[in-house]
Amino acid sequence: MAMGRPREFNADAALDSALQVFWRKGYEGASMTDLTEAMGITKPSLYAAFGNKEELFRKALDRYVDGPGGYYQTALQQPTARAVVEHVLTGAADAMTDPVHPGCLAVQGALCCGEAAETIKQELAARRAKSEQDIRDRFARAIADGDLPAQADADDLARYISAILQGMAVQAASGASREQLRKLADMALRNWPPV
Amino acid sequence: MAMGRPREFNADAALDSALQVFWRKGYEGASMTDLTEAMGITKPSLYAAFGNKEELFRKALDRYVDGPGGYYQTALQQPTARAVVEHVLTGAADAMTDPVHPGCLAVQGALCCGEAAETIKQELAARRAKSEQDIRDRFARAIADGDLPAQADADDLARYISAILQGMAVQAASGASREQLRKLADMALRNWPPV
DNA sequence: GTCCATTTATACCGGGCGGTATGGATATGT
DNA sequence: ACATATCCATACCGCCCGGTATAAATGGAC
Structure with a gap:
């Protein structure tokens, strides 16, 4: 079976960038545009990889708890x-x-x-x-x-x-x-x- | 000289209502709709009486410092x-x-x-x-x-x-x-x- | 009673929000 | 080489944001 095209960005690095944005601006203050620009990916890529804004925040929070x-x-x-x-x-x-x-x-x-x-x-x-x-x-x-x-x-x-x-x-x-x-x-x- | 139509609402009471909304939701989280509904006035009345959202917040903050x-x-x-x-x-x-x-x-x-x-x-x-x-x-x-x-x-x-x-x-x-x-x-x- | 400044309500503005449909690009499995 | 699965980019969706133009309602001053 075909595996499809592999993603061009590093999901962990992108998540780290999202974490920084959420950390600075908070959940409400961080817009999807802020996030995609910091992560260096487009909105469809973000939604495909992380679900939606809420799930992205949860994943960033998990990474925060385990890291900083x-x-x-x-x-x-x-x-x-x-x-x-x-x-x-x-x-x-x-x-x-x-x-x-x-x-x-x-x-x-x-x-x-x-x-x-x-x-x-x-x-x-x-x-x-x-x-x-x-x-x-x-x-x-x-x-x-x-x-x-x-x-x-x-x-x-x-x-x-x-x-x-x-x-x-x-x-x-x-x-x-x-x-x-x-x-x-x-x-x-x-x-x-x-x- | 004519004085014009007097306003129908109490500005202090309206400001108190705005204060409660800002207190519960924060500046970003409080929408103009939240505020006007709680204050019981329409948007044009709010803008005429208090300027804009930022000035309204500052006035609510002053009232907070002097009150609660x-x-x-x-x-x-x-x-x-x-x-x-x-x-x-x-x-x-x-x-x-x-x-x-x-x-x-x-x-x-x-x-x-x-x-x-x-x-x-x-x-x-x-x-x-x-x-x-x-x-x-x-x-x-x-x-x-x-x-x-x-x-x-x-x-x-x-x-x-x-x-x-x-x-x-x-x-x-x-x-x-x-x-x-x-x-x-x-x-x-x-x-x-x-x- | 008329004038007129001011407040009111409605309806609207451009813009950004979170989220998505579509179609072409790309690497893998066969 | 081909078919397939996935990703990427663009363009778009409906909605709500903060803020305002317009015009009708109101009540004091004379």
Whole structure:
């Protein structure tokens, strides 16, 4: 059987370009024209390879989580709660301050939006909730292990760290420098764990 | 001289309705149709009374700062740095968790966007920077007064509080409850001032 | 009661949106 | 060499965007 003409572009490289556009402009702010121009392909090629705008965003988001956002998963694997927090805060300070795409896709991709992007907004909220859940479970284990004080509350600690990370994302989107975010991370670390 | 036909709607009430729409959907996500329907007026009336979409947003933002966001200014006038922080954190927890419009307009109004909203994005970033500057000045005064430890850094403290507030805004936009944000505020307060 | 500035409603504008139909180009399997 | 499956480019779709021209309705000033 014939295999047909092979595509002329690299799907992974194109997806990376799309990720950058979504990261800078958000889901609603990124037009199909923005995306095809950055990806170097035409609209029919995009739709054939990635479905539609929503699916393209989801695939870019997956790539984000495994790539630039990968510091979160590696942080969770650190041996102590302090090492987890240290890794996640410094990792965030670095990942969020690339001037090409400041901030965090999971925060600014669709924090609020019109009806058309409601699904994406909910997907992002669910992913943030999942991340908070993951670090909550990690802290609960640390409490059980005696790695964190017995009277510590995993829920509160997880919400606190999530808020710091999301605050860093807003600061980065507003133009904060890597040094500024690192000082913020250091301050949170000096006071870890908060009583 | 003739005065002309008086307008049939209340401009302040209409602006409040517009504010709610912008708060829920952001600048880009709020269409003129969304706005006119919520305000109960037609497009020509809106343009005659408020200019265009961008000016309407700016006027809604002013109204937000003086109304629902007023807790920030009153917080700055509290007598001690601790009272300032207590007031701003609890005020934020309350203001950001009205289910009709969760979160903070100054954060989610245009955190990132397409070219068309770039001006609004910069305006919001400038307002956030101004707010951070205000609380930094307040902390600097507290350090000079001996109200905060002499080795405290007003820059770091201001960035820290700003990040907590912005983190709360993201949490609220994701559906966090008033109780959850209050626990977050309490935790930050128990550790105030961070060393 | 008439004039007239202003607001109102309707209907419309060009343009960009996300998405697609069509047809020619191209490499593979036979 | 040929048939086939797929990709690429162009041109187009209906729709909604922000914004406006036009003209009728309105009510105060004289």
